[in-house]
Amino acid sequence: MPKRTDIHKILIIGSGPIVISQACEFDYSGTQACKVLKSEGFEVILLNSNPATIMTDPLIADKTYIEPITPEIVERIIERERPDAILPTLGGQTALNVTVQAAEAGTFDKYNVKVIGANIKAIKKAEDRELFKKAMQKIGLDLPRSGKAHTLKEAFEVVEKIGVPVIIRPSFTLGGTGGGVAYNIEEFKELAKTGLESSMISQILIEESVIGWKEFELEVMRDTRDNVVIICSIENFDPMGVHTGDSITVAPAQTLTDKEYQKMRDAAIACIREIGVETGGSNIQFAVNPDNGRMVVIEMNPRVSRSSALASKATGFPIAKIAAKLAVGYTLDEIPNDITKETPACFEPTIDYCVVKIPRFTFEKFPEADTTLTVSMKSVGEAMAIGRTFKEALQKGLRSLEIGVDGLADLKHEVSESKLIEKLRTPNAERIFYIKHALKNGLDIDEIYKHTQIDRWFLHNIKEIVELEQKIIEVGNNKKLSSELLLKAKQFGFSDKQLAKILKTEEEVIRKLRTKFGIKAVYKLVDTCGAEFEAYTPYYYSTYEKENESCN
Amino acid sequence: MKAKLVLEDGTIWEGSCFGATGESYGEIVFNTSMAGYQEILTDPSYKGQIVAMTYPLIGNYGINSEDVESRKPFVEGFIVKEYSRIASNWRSQKSLDEYLKENNIIGIEGIDTRALTKHIRLKGAMRAVISTKDLNEDSLIKKAKESPGLIGKDLVKDVTSKKLQVWNEKGKYKVIVLDCGVKFNILRELANNDCKVTFLPAKTDAKTILGLKPDGLLLSNGPGDPEGVPYVVETVKELLGKLPIFGICLGQQMLGLALGGKTYKLKFGHHGANHPVKDLKTGKIYITVQNHGFCVDMDSLKKEDIEITHVNLNDNTLEGFKHKKFPVFCVQFHPEASPGPHDAQYLFGEFVNLMQKTKAKS
Numbered sequence: 001m002p003k004r005t006d007i008h009k010i011l012i013i014g015s016g017p018i019v020i021s022q023a024c025e026f027d028y029s030g031t032q033a034c035k036v037l038k039s040e041g042f043e044v045i046l047l048n049s050n051p052a053t054i055m056t057d058p059l060i061a062d063k064t065y066i067e068p069i070t071p072e073i074v075e076r077i078i079e080r081e082r083p084d085a086i087l088p089t090l091g092g093q094t095a096l097n098v099t100v101q102a103a104e105a106g107t108f109d110k111y112n113v114k115v116i117g118a119n120i121k122a123i124k125k126a127e128d129r130e131l132f133k134k135a136m137q138k139i140g141l142d143l144p145r146s147g148k149a150h151t152l153k154e155a156f157e158v159v160e161k162i163g164v165p166v167i168i169r170p171s172f173t174l175g176g177t178g179g180g181v182a183y184n185i186e187e188f189k190e191l192a193k194t195g196l197e198s199s200m201i202s203q204i205l206i207e208e209s210v211i212g213w214k215e216f217e218l219e220v221m222r223d224t225r226d227n228v229v230i231i232c233s234i235e236n237f238d239p240m241g242v243h244t245g246d247s248i249t250v251a252p253a254q255t256l257t258d259k260e261y262q263k264m265r266d267a268a269i270a271c272i273r274e275i276g277v278e279t280g281g282s283n284i285q286f287a288v289n290p291d292n293g294r295m296v297v298i299e300m301n302p303r304v305s306r307s308s309a310l311a312s313k314a315t316g317f318p319i320a321k322i323a324a325k326l327a328v329g330y331t332l333d334e335i336p337n338d339i340t341k342e343t344p345a346c347f348e349p350t351i352d353y354c355v356v357k358i359p360r361f362t363f364e365k366f367p368e369a370d371t372t373l374t375v376s377m378k379s380v381g382e383a384m385a386i387g388r389t390f391k392e393a394l395q396k397g398l399r400s401l402e403i404g405v406d407g408l409a410d411l412k413h414e415v416s417e418s419k420l421i422e423k424l425r426t427p428n429a430e431r432i433f434y435i436k437h438a439l440k441n442g443l444d445i446d447e448i449y450k451h452t453q454i455d456r457w458f459l460h461n462i463k464e465i466v467e468l469e470q471k472i473i474e475v476g477n478n479k480k481l482s483s484e485l486l487l488k489a490k491q492f493g494f495s496d497k498q499l500a501k502i503l504k505t506e507e508e509v510i511r512k513l514r515t516k517f518g519i520k521a522v523y524k525l526v527d528t529c530g531a532e533f534e535a536y537t538p539y540y541y542s543t544y545e546k547e548n549e550s551c552n
Numbered sequence: 553m554k555a556k557l558v559l560e561d562g563t564i565w566e567g568s569c570f571g572a573t574g575e576s577y578g579e580i581v582f583n584t585s586m587a588g589y590q591e592i593l594t595d596p597s598y599k600g601q602i603v604a605m606t607y608p609l610i611g612n613y614g615i616n617s618e619d620v621e622s623r624k625p626f627v628e629g630f631i632v633k634e635y636s637r638i639a640s641n642w643r644s645q646k647s648l649d650e651y652l653k654e655n656n657i658i659g660i661e662g663i664d665t666r667a668l669t670k671h672i673r674l675k676g677a678m679r680a681v682i683s684t685k686d687l688n689e690d691s692l693i694k695k696a697k698e699s700p701g702l703i704g705k706d707l708v709k710d711v712t713s714k715k716l717q718v719w720n721e722k723g724k725y726k727v728i729v730l731d732c733g734v735k736f737n738i739l740r741e742l743a744n745n746d747c748k749v750t751f752l753p754a755k756t757d758a759k760t761i762l763g764l765k766p767d768g769l770l771l772s773n774g775p776g777d778p779e780g781v782p783y784v785v786e787t788v789k790e791l792l793g794k795l796p797i798f799g800i801c802l803g804q805q806m807l808g809l810a811l812g813g814k815t816y817k818l819k820f821g822h823h824g825a826n827h828p829v830k831d832l833k834t835g836k837i838y839i840t841v842q843n844h845g846f847c848v849d850m851d852s853l854k855k856e857d858i859e860i861t862h863v864n865l866n867d868n869t870l871e872g873f874k875h876k877k878f879p880v881f882c883v884q885f886h887p888e889a890s891p892g893p894h895d896a897q898y899l900f901g902e903f904v905n906l907m908q909k910t911k912a913k914s
Contacts, residue, residue, distance in 0.1 A: 258588030258891035348826040460638035530606035547667030
């Protein structure tokens with residue numbers, strides 16, 4: 001199906017101020033959408049209250065309104081500009097919420113504006129937990145047991161049936177604010193109260209706790225001809241209970257067999273179809289019981305999300321750009337894959353590296369803040385790293401955080417055994433370093449797993465980093481460091497500076513040694529296809545391998 | 553332990569061994585599936601091939617007894633970037649390393665599999681040898697060059713079942729599977745669609761097949777060159793028009809030959825789980841699983857008899873056709889998935905419909 005000819009002028013809603021859970025990723029997606037739609041000949045009107053964004057630069061949209069993102073302003077812009085359509089799925093939760101409010105105020109009917117991407121019904125079905133639950137039950141997908149409440153009294157009735165621990169999730173909020181996990185009735189009362197207050201419609205969902213289960217996400221795209229593809233799978237290092245925005249996440253999924261992955265893929269496809277997101281990207285989250293594989297659907301974002309920005313960079317597949325094209329009528333097979341040029345965008349990217357995203361916190365700036373990680377997001381940014389192995393990507397990611405570590409560093413302070421266990425049990429920003437400390441102090445993987453529920457695969461990989469570091473320490477001196485060991489260290493993601501510290505020498509010394517041994521970084525392509533096709537407009541990541549793909 | 557992979561064009565790839573030790577040869581191909589190594593190892597279509605995985609981290613979830621596609625692994629060797637020393641999954645029963653050892657298959661890790669993949673993409677799939685006992689490069693290059701390769705070889709005889717076997721005795725439709733190296737999931741899918749599945753050795757003749765009075769015939773996937781199994785093509789020729797036939801992968805290629813078409817070898821084949829295939833009738837696109845090195849030449853088929861039904865959107869090669877008069881259809885991809893997406897599973901239902909319709913007519 002070619003481009004729609006019934007629409008000419010499109011209103012795009014941005015995501016407003018930068019807040020926790022809604023940052024520059026929506027500027028990235030909105031900017032991509034504006035550019036694409038303009039190049040397709042549409043007149044693009046943009047509403048965003050935040051002038052400190054790329055998308056509000058004068059050349060990005062045809063007309064830009066820097067005004068509060070409210071239903072009243074949306075109506076006034078529509079009255080003045082008379083767009084044919086509104087595209088609400090690229091401006092995060094803010095854009096979705098204001099679109100729902102404007103629709104309920106009758107604005108779109110009054111001015112005959114089409115909602116493209118996801119329609120109002122689909123948005124509501126995905127966002128309203130009760131509607132979502134019904135929809136998932138209808139297609140036979142398993143969910144955590146749950147109930148909703150509008151008052152504190154209702155909340156207590158629900159929790160009586162499910163029992164603690166439970167998760168409280170307010171409907172229609174930003175980044176899960178006001179939500180939390182209650183391990184006992186006192187905590188429950190507190191969280192239910194704040195949850196009800198922070199929900200735009202005074203509604204909370206009380207849910208069976210799947211804390212400690214494995215958490216996965218799939219990025220899904222659908223076109224008007226009902227073609228559906230999965231762009232990327234993501235596995236969370238931190239199990240359920242930590243907001244995805246605060247979790248270390250890894251792409252692709254590492255610990256699912258194909259049978260389990262395909263079951264999840266089938267569920268995701270059924271989900272996007274049932275919710276009715278007509279075109280564009282959605283993000284669907286799943287929890288898997290690590291002991292028996294029971295898989296439950298957690299939630300769906302019927303829009304481009306933080307994870308889609310990550311998935312785009314992780315795979316080379318520009319989700320927001322393609323989503324914008326799908327919204328105006330193109331089908332996936334009509335859009336070329338920018339990177340390979342000769343193959344269409346209707347495929348599922350395959351990657352031949354490992355991507356690790358690590359959240360960046362700034363608790364040092366907020367000494368009063370509770371540093372425990374929960375289902376409400378607290379991180380203010382993230383670093384994404386690509387490596388040929390998880391170990392390499394993890395260490396690259398850690399040093400990219402700019403928190404003064406060169407990789408998987410040692411803790412800078414002494415830790416008592418009880419404190420260590422506490423820090424393993426309760427998710428926190430430094431947990432990865434405490435895991436290292438635990439391994440160095442002889443805790444085995446099963447014991448660390450018992451405290452953290454972090455999959456043993458991840459723990460084992462961290463252990464391999466720790467063991468290699470021990471081996472290098474035993475060598476003790478850079479003069480005794482062999483070429484094989486140094487290469488292995490580089491392949492495990494150790495930086496020269498990090499190695500210098502371990503061997504009590506200078507970075508320059510390690511660098512020289514490396515040059516002497518002929519060990520140098522090579523650059524490999526991100527090409528969406530695992531090298532199956534030639535890539536034309538790709539980007540690179542560094543690693544230590546045989547072949548260098550960049551020109552010298 | 554050190555291990556070497558040497559290609560017939562003289563390129564040397566050094567890594568370390570996991571799984572079994574020894575020496576082995578085959579055609580080197582790459583597979584782009586990110587999961588599903590157990591299904592890949594046990595797919596009989598890989599007989600005669602050494603498989604390199606483009607995804608670098610393999611072995612993560614171990615091996616279980618359920619996810620097998622045949623009685624044993626058939627790959628001649630297995631090449632990965634990093635073999636996982638831990639198997640983490642609730643269904644895992646053993647490590648990939650143990651499994652390969654038990655089945656005497658050599659694995660090599662530490663290879664720059666991306667560079668290897670690019671090499672195969674540019675130079676084509678070629679003969680290769682892997683060894684842990686002979687690390688002399690000249691000797692290995694010679695062995696690679698002298699290895700038999702796939703062209704014209706009958707590899708089906710090494711993988712086909714020795715005797716008649718039946719799955720799902722109570723099924724309503726009697727389907728004969730001519731086993732050229734059938735994947736179990738084809739049998740499972742047929743059973744799920746209420747078929748009684750009888751699979752027979754590839755050499756079974758047409759008369760024996762018809763004697764069993766089946767409702768339909770499934771021509772299975774299998775290894776190597778379709779021209780290496782002229783006896784199956786002859787059987788298929790005799791059966792055309794006599795009963796509903798559904799061909800998968802090698803099955804399509806043998807049908808192509810039986811209908812007077814030609815097959816050719818692809819440069820490096822299709823081995824992965826992300827190939828977009830368009831159904832020309834509906835315009836719908838299915839993400840399909842593929843594993844083939846040979847392909848039917850679209851232009852060699854007689855237009856008056858054959859309707860092209862599916863094409864590959866990556867390279868426009870033939871992915872499916874049907875006969876205009878006979879109840880015969882086939883696809884080059886794998887509707888049984890395993891590993892890979894279930895998008896094309898509906899084709900088993902179509903086969904059942906075809907058998908039903910044919911039955912109603914007679």
